Amino acid sequence: AIARALLLNPRLLILDDSTSSVDLVTEYKIQKALDRLMKGRTSFVIAQRISTVVNAxxxxxxxxxxxxxxxxxxxxxxxxxxxxxxxxxxxxxxxxxxxxxxxxxxxx
Structure with a gap:
């Protein structure tokens, strides 16, 4: 779902607990990619994991x-x-x- 959303290159990106069901290593890789992709766009990240939002x-x-x-x-x-x-x-x-x-x- 994340990849599909980013292919559309939206100005506004909303991610709702997008990494809640992945392991720590996968979450880290996804977060690094998202950090790069969220630059220049408004992003709302809804998360239960603090690690997902520490750089917000x-x-x-x-x-x-x-x-x-x-x-x-x-x-x-x-x-x-x-x-x-x-x-x-x-x-x-x-x-x-x-x-x-x-x-x-x-x-x-």
Whole structure:
């Protein structure tokens, strides 16, 4: 679905939990490709995984359908308890992944 959307070269791109069902390595590769493809276009990324949005220009945090915080990743870690809790539950406890192992397939 992502590839089909990008073939149309839309000015507005909406991705709804597009990497939720893939493993970490695949998510990393998709995210790297999307980072390049989203340049120059307005993009809305709806995600449950923090790793999907950490590089976003603006992150909106919703709780029970209400906007409770907005900002960039580093700012939200400091100012939003909900965002920080999600971040720590998803990423900090994970085993560190060697980025060279993730990018190994890109060089081939």
């Amino acid at each position: 220009d603006q992150i909106l945090v919703l709780d029970k359908g209400r906007l409770v915080a907005k900002g960039q990743h580093e700012e939200l870690l400091e100012t939003s308890e909900i965002y920080a809790d999600i971040y720590h539950s998803q990423l900090v406890g994970d085993v560190e992944v060697d980025e060279s192992a993730l990018t190994q397939g890109e060089a081939q």
